[in-house]
Amino acid sequence: MSLTLSRSSLIRTENFIAGHWVGSDGGSTFGVHNPADLRQIASVPDSTHDDAWQAADSAQSAFKAWKSTPAKRRGQLLKQWHALVMSHQDDLGRLISLEQGKPLAEGRGEIQYAASYIEWFAEEAPRIEGDLIEPSVDGRRMLAVREPVGVVAVVTPWNFPAAMIARKMAPALAAGCTVVAKPAEDTPLTSLALIHLAEEAGIPAGVINVVCASRECTPAVADAWLRDTRVRKISFTGSTPVGKQLARESAATLKKLSLELGGNAPFIVFDDADLDAAVEGLMASKFRNGGQTCVCPNRVYVHETVFNTFAYKLTDRVAALRVGPASETDSQIGPMINTRAVEKIMKHIDDAVAKGGKILVGGQQVRTDIGPNYVAPTVLADVSSDAQLCQEETFGPVVPLCRFTGEEEVIGMANNTPYGLAGYFYSGNISRIWRVADALETGIVGINEGVVASEVAPFGGIKESGYGREGSKYGLDDYMHIKYLCQGSLG
Numbered sequence: 082m083s084l085t086l087s088r089s090s091l092i093r094t095e096n097f098i099a100g101h102w103v104g105s106d107g108g109s110t111f112g113v114h115n116p117a118d119l120r121q122i123a124s125v126p127d128s129t130h131d132d133a134w135q136a137a138d139s140a141q142s143a144f145k146a147w148k149s150t151p152a153k154r155r156g157q158l159l160k161q162w163h164a165l166v167m168s169h170q171d172d173l174g175r176l177i178s179l180e181q182g183k184p185l186a187e188g189r190g191e192i193q194y195a196a197s198y199i200e201w202f203a204e205e206a207p208r209i210e211g212d213l214i215e216p217s218v219d220g221r222r223m224l225a226v227r228e229p230v231g232v233v234a235v236v237t238p239w240n241f242p243a244a245m246i247a248r249k250m251a252p253a254l255a256a257g258c259t260v261v262a263k264p265a266e267d268t269p270l271t272s273l274a275l276i277h278l279a280e281e282a283g284i285p286a287g288v289i290n291v292v293c294a295s296r297e298c299t300p301a302v303a304d305a306w307l308r309d310t311r312v313r314k315i316s317f318t319g320s321t322p323v324g325k326q327l328a329r330e331s332a333a334t335l336k337k338l339s340l341e342l343g344g345n346a347p348f349i350v351f352d353d354a355d356l357d358a359a360v361e362g363l364m365a366s367k368f369r370n371g372g373q374t375c376v377c378p379n380r381v382y383v384h385e386t387v388f389n390t391f392a393y394k395l396t397d398r399v400a401a402l403r404v405g406p407a408s409e410t411d412s413q414i415g416p417m418i419n420t421r422a423v424e425k426i427m428k429h430i431d432d433a434v435a436k437g438g439k440i441l442v443g444g445q446q447v448r449t450d451i452g453p454n455y456v457a458p459t460v461l462a463d464v465s466s467d468a469q470l471c472q473e474e475t476f477g478p479v480v481p482l483c484r485f486t487g488e489e490e491v492i493g494m495a496n497n498t499p500y501g502l503a504g505y506f507y508s509g510n511i512s513r514i515w516r517v518a519d520a521l522e523t524g525i526v527g528i529n530e531g532v533v534a535s536e537v538a539p540f541g542g543i544k545e546s547g548y549g550r551e552g553s554k555y556g557l558d559d560y561m562h563i564k565y566l567c568q569g570s571l572g
């Protein structure tokens with residue numbers, strides 16, 4: 082698949098600072114590759130500390146006017162951005178598939194999902210409200226008002242290059258913040274195309290700034306923003322180690338943080354579950370984006386009395402999944418993002434087998450004639466709880482099945498992890514449903530449901546999966562602070 086779009090101006094290969102498309106300060110670039118065959122599809126600026134600083138300068142200069150722009154007007158501009166994104170969904174979806182690898186239908190689905198956050202926050206902007214507080218002392222008037230925090234640094238991952246940008250930028254802009262953003266090395270093109278449409282929608286120069294950076298240069302860009310006292314917040318989605326590093330390093334300037342980090346989601350199938358529905362839910366949840374999603378089930382616990390039936394049903398479905406590049410329109414599982422990701426997945430499978438797990442289907446790399454990034458959808462049975470597959474986020478199309486016998490036992494197993502993003506369970510017993518939903522230590526619980534993300538709902542984790550909530554009526558809170566105004570008597 083080549084980099085051709087029906088609207089070629091969506092292919093942007095420069096940084097966007099202060100309303101201008103510019104190269105990096107030092108003139109360096111890095112290549113963007115199609116993970117399907119490793120061919121280079123474009124090159125973009127490899128930004129420096131100075132580029133990041135200029136982006137922050139631009140965002141700071143634009144902040145005062147943007148903050149004072151009526152929220153209704155900010156909402157209207159977001160609505161125009163939303164309309165443009167929706168009207169270019171075919172091109173944008175294709176761009177995602179090209180640089181990220183997901184099947185075309187998923188690429189386009191991600192654009193609709195991204196747009197839903199822009200629309201949601203366009204509608205939330207005019208609803209920003211404060212409170213009039215009943216005073217405790219005569220002659221006073223007390224108010225709590227909400228203000229934008231200031232310049233926000235947005236750092237996004239490669240797995241949802243459109244949705245993550247939209248889910249962070251839309252609430253920031255709605256709240257009245259200005260933004261500096263750095264997309265992942267693997268997937269800058271989708272972000273740049275979205276920003277081009279934001280520019281076309283009329284979002285003023287300086288309100289959004291984007292710099293690209295390779296894995297080598299990213300720390301310098303991040304460092305510029307971490308040290309910069311004008312950057313008041315960081316919104317990050319990515320791995321837990323990088324999230325912790327950002328938390329440590331932003332302590333010096335006490336920035337507000339939203340961290341949406343790794344997960345290790347349990348998926349529990351009780352003996353009273355509808356097994357067909359559970360298989361359906363697991364397929365939809367686990368294999369979305371080839372398993373490269375932070376809320377994907379990572380470990381599947383099945384009650385021993387239904388284990389074999391469930392394993393057969395699941396294996397049948399997984400064996401039928403078609404693996405291939407987005408250019409093959411019937412592909413359901415695309416390439417993994419890069420060879421590092423493939424190595425991690427294969428290492429996890431080998432470790433599980435060495436610890437007694439049995440491969441029911443898959444277990445190997447496939448389509449090696451096209452490229453090295455394809456992993457066969459895999460199911461393993463009787464995986465030991467100390468296997469890496471159960472301990473760490475695998476981020477690939479691999480399902481480890483583990484047996485359990487009792488409710489308390491499985492809740493203990495599910496919670497026995499430092500992570501706490503999503504958890505899922507299937508049961509037909511209403512008392513158990515509320516008991517288990519209460520007991521799971523996660524920010525998100527899917528109850529007889531595998532696909533939980535939505536712009537209307539709060540998305541985020543607890544424990545080492547991070548903090549902050551994205552989407553929903555709570556999503557603006559991360560980008561605002563509360564100011565208390567106390568007026569004494571005039572006379």
Ligand SMILES: NC(=O)C1=CN([C@@H]2O[C@H](COP(=O)(O)OP(=O)(O)OC[C@H]3O[C@@H](n4cnc5c(N)ncnc54)[C@H](OP(=O)(O)O)[C@@H]3O)[C@@H](O)[C@H]2O)C=CC1
Binds near residue numbers: 238240296321474
């Ligand atoms: N919560 C989630 O949705 C995600 C979880 N992950 C997990 O992390 C694993 C590794 O994936 P990986 O892509 O390496 O994740 P990273 O956390 O390294 O990357 C996510 C984002 O953070 C940036 N980044 C990397 N290092 C720094 C730094 N020192 N300071 C500031 N930003 C930084 C990356 O830039 P650059 O690309 O230039 O390195 C990218 O934009 C995956 O296998 C998965 O388990 C990964 C992605 C998303």
Ligand SMILES: O=C(O)CCCC(=O)O
Binds near residue numbers: 318341374376
């Ligand atoms: O962090 C991720 O993996 C992206 C979020 C996926 C989702 O919104 O479901």
